[in-house]
Amino acid sequence: MDDYPEDFLGPTGEDWRVPVSELSSRQDCLVKALQTENYAAVLIQNPVDLYYFTGTRQNASFYCSEDGDRRLYVRRSLSRAIHESGGDDAPHEVVPFPRSKEFSSNLPHIPALQFGAIPHQFGAWFSQLLGTDSDCTSLVHRLRETKSDWEILMMKEAAKVQSLMFDAVEQTGSEGITELELVAEAEKVSRELGFGGNVQMRRFPLQCDRGVIVAGRNGGIPSFFDSAVGGSGPHPQSSMGSGFQKIKRNEPVLVDLVHMHRGYVIDATRMFALGGLSSDWEEKLNHMKEISDAVVSSLGGGISCSDTWITGYKLAEEYGYGGNLMGIQPDQSKFLGHSVGLELDESPVVAHGFDRPLPLGGTMAIEPKLIYANGSIGLEDTWVRTEDGMEQLSTSGHADTVRCF
Template sequence: MFDALERLPASEMHARHQAVRRLLAETVPAAGGLLVFSRLALYYLTGSWANGVLWLPLSSEAVLLCRKGRERAGLESPLPTIGSFRSFGDIAPLCREAGSPLSPTCAAEQAGLPWNLANLLVSRLPDTVFVAGDAALAMAQAYKSEWELAKMRLCGERHDRGLTELLPARIRPGMTEREIAGHCWDAFFELGHQGQLRMGSYGEEIFLGHIAAGDSANYPSVFNGPVGLRGAHPALPFAGYAGTVWKPGGLLTIDNGFALEGYSTDKTQVYFAGKSAGLPDLARRGHDLCMAVQQAVAERLVPGAIPSELYALALSMAENAGLSEGFMGLGGNQVRFLGHGIGLAIDGWPVLAKGFDAPLAAGMTLALEPKFGIPGVGMVGVENTFEVTPAGGACLTGQSYDIICTG
């Protein structure tokens, strides 16, 4: 009686399954398959925001077991075996009946279960040895197929249009951060933003993004990024604060995501309430550095590039410019990375940081976010989402990176 809004192509699903199997065999060779629990990973592997568990064995068909919503999963997913279950104790017999029995050693998406449920799983499957399978999932999701890239390219185009075309005409000095957040929200919704941004790391949340006027961009932050903000309230440290006004002669930093058909892009746009000539000298120098870092790293976003080396390049450029203090955040807000993978979640793998030495591959998508904080003034810098190609990083979120001046 119902038609799915979108059904994951079977070829796309099978390619994802094979990628995870290959990476699982490389990272945890003792495991005979992977148990997946998080909604995000279930969506990636089935095409449905399923409520349940997926068993993906190395050598037989995957089995999706739903606590609720089996009928919806059947509409949206090409997976042939979709069943229902009530208890973790049902998993082994149901998978065995489906012809895909659990292996003696199973990889598990450990980040997909809280401690209490993980203990329950172990107690219900006493004959199974569990090992971590999260790395295989993260690495598989880092590579985007043409089907995924088409969504991200469209997402990036709309993200850029929202921040560089629609929003500048709707905001003005004298508005509060909250008012600006409302205009940003309206512009994004007009462009099809799905309304929900997702984070992959445990406990991380995000709503709209960061709206920070002036020195709010250096306000102490709990979010793992360089831009600070007061946020709506201590209980929701995102979007904008109703008590902070974007003043004439002040900076406004908007760092947010745009989501379309499940996929996200990340972008930062800085605005200045005045003419370009009125920009503080350190703001001009800092922003120029950030644009230069983005260009230098983007040119090197080619297959085989090493993330840790790209991060080291950025640090050396900041040091050579005499701007290490404030690069990637001030004080406790400073972060030790330059960018991150992005796709279904804002915070994907890999990270451009020390210790990430696996080479990049064509089809990966990364957000580069060189930023520079200035005490008492705010934050300048850029962030854009790029696709790794043999010719270097292809920007998905526009080609204009300078500060937008309203004077």
């Protein structure tokens, strides 16, 4: 019996669980990958990957073998895990997590673990219990790179909300308002329409602000976060993103907003200003649009991500931006795009070392930006690679147009 028939619905009453057909397809792909890569079994324990494969992120471990055995062992909450997995229609068995000795003896095969996606002490305990040192982190990450039609739909729904977030910024912006006051208006929209409160990331320290609005010289302040734009943040413990800088006339205001719909990221950046920007800033934005177009064309043509980085960087150097692209030395970031999905920092990345193309169905946020001591300027949109090239998923106006308060 389903204990939660009406408790986990979206704002208009729709069922926001991952469809069972989607879970079944993902698990089938996992089984095929295990067979191809010669893994007897895997144990999925990272919360994001648990959600991806089973539809739930309860405290659980998902065992899947090359012969199709699929079991979700749940510590808590079992009843929620059953419901979120699809109830009686779940494509996997949902059972209570047994005692440790029983758990290890119940598994037909010794599974690989996600050593690159779980804490060391946690992984070491299971490694000793199960007698395994095999790692399946990369295998899982690769499977998630190609998005299904349903996942793309989730990102398109996220884009609709994100567009409303940008509208809220435009409607609220005025002289003297702080960055934090502006970002609060965008976050209010996001929260009211279903954002869960956390932007998921793979890379330690697993911390990112969902909304970054930086005005004038605050756009030139670096931070610990590996991105073009840092920002002061409100205080040293939260030392990135928006702070108490006030909006001033004719200064660039960079607005980088993320929304997650049912877990799926949409990422975009738009430029704003009170009273417009100088022709010099406008020219820089147009040049960033040219670099974005070049990156999009390269990825859509199946060129490797590393070669695409070289294409974009060389174009920036031709315009004289080598020392300001994606940061100011020594705090420059060395990428022009990052894959997104259930996490903000998925693979591949438009950067050195990623010597393969964005796969068909891969989704990427492409974000050329320039950083100066007196401000930052650039654009960002989320794209998906299709058979016909790159399709833009983010929808909030023209990225190369400055929106005026």
